[in-house]
Amino acid sequence: MTHSPNAAAEMxxxxxxxxxxxxxxxxxxxxxxxxVRSRNFLFDIFAMLKNLFGGEVRSYTRLLEDAQQEATSRLIAQAQKLDADAVVDVHFATSQVAYKAAEIFAYGTAIRLK
Known part of the structure; x- marks a missing residue:
């Protein structure tokens, strides 16, 4: 594996x-x-309306997808600082860290390959 500017996509x-x-x-x-991401007042109004009629709250889905991407990018950046070739055993966790703010946490083991 290389460590080019696009290494995050390659790792x-x-x-x-x-x-x-x-x-x-x-x-x-x-x-x-x-x-860590928080939602705003408009997200909450839309979510309340969705609760009345049912269905996916896409704004929340996008918020969580963006947070997962950012957490993964940061995990890879930390692995690159160690000159790793890959990260194995990657897991994700989430928690509420403040009122209306949630954290997506990604962790794994940085390795070098033969």
Missing amino acids: AAVTISHIPGREITENLGIVFGSS
Whole structure:
């Protein structure tokens, strides 16, 4: 794997404990990334209306997707600082950190490959 400016797109970040067909030569330790997002008043009004009629609240879905992307990018950036080739065992967690603010937390193990 290379470490070019687009390395985030090139670096594998997988939920399994290995990279198929590749040998892990070094465990560089845990890396993580997080994103805390809050919603605004307009989100809440729209969500209340959706609760009346049912269906997906797409504005919340996009908010969470954006937070997951940002957390993953930060995880990969931390792995790149360690000169890792990939991140394995990636997991995601979420929590409410303040009133109307949620965190998406991504963590995994940075590795080097043969």
